[in-house]
Amino acid sequence: MARRPIMAANWKMNKTLREAEDYTAALIPRAEQAEGVDVAVFVPFTVLNEVARMSAGTPVIAGAQNFYYEDSGAYTGEVSAPMLQDVGARAVLIGHSERREIFSESDDLVAKKTKRALDAGLLPVVCCGETKEERDSGGFWEKIKTQISSVMDALEGDVDGEKIVFAYEPIWAIGTGDTASPEDAQDAIGKIRDLLRELRGDAFADSVRILYGGSVKPENIEEIMAQPDVDGGLVGGASLDVESFGKLVEAATRK
């Protein structure tokens, strides 16, 4: 069965409530026209309630950029999975390289969050990727393999491949304009799918969606989406303008 493409916006630490409302209002009709594509927006906590409220009953999937795996308690500054769901979130980013690097998130924490998101019924979009040094020194696959394996090890029992998404985001390509070549994106994502096949079998590997992220823009999306194992994009800079993100959503319909 063909995997359903996903085009996902990661706003990172951007947009006021007013800006988020204008964007969401403009995105909804574009998502409605994009048949066969999942359209997701990962937004700051401060606007999540409103983006989710506006998106309810539309094809736009409202998501958060982070959460903590406990449900409640003395965790100052954190937000839980039930809290995200309470305001209408349906998906969450986990282990973005900015969280791993700036906020010291470990593979273990990423694995715990993924398990919690799945148990709660939130769609986890689990990010992985290597630094420039790791790529140049040939250590790229070891890094990715460790990141993916630690997540999969934490998931007991059968996992439906459609309920989890991975995003390969080489750190050297994020916000730099220096996109991975379509061949490099395919190579890494193909290897991730092979690893998932080894760990969980064909049905899982063939249904799990794997996105590419890192300087995706309207000018390079077609060749990236043309790669057989690339199921969509996770987009930072080029997602902030709804016209530009709309073009990426439209490109995904041609997959």
Ligand SMILES: O=C(CO)COP(=O)(O)O
């Ligand atoms: O980190 C990213 C998406 O999560 C990619 O960011 P850019 O698209 O700005 O390179």
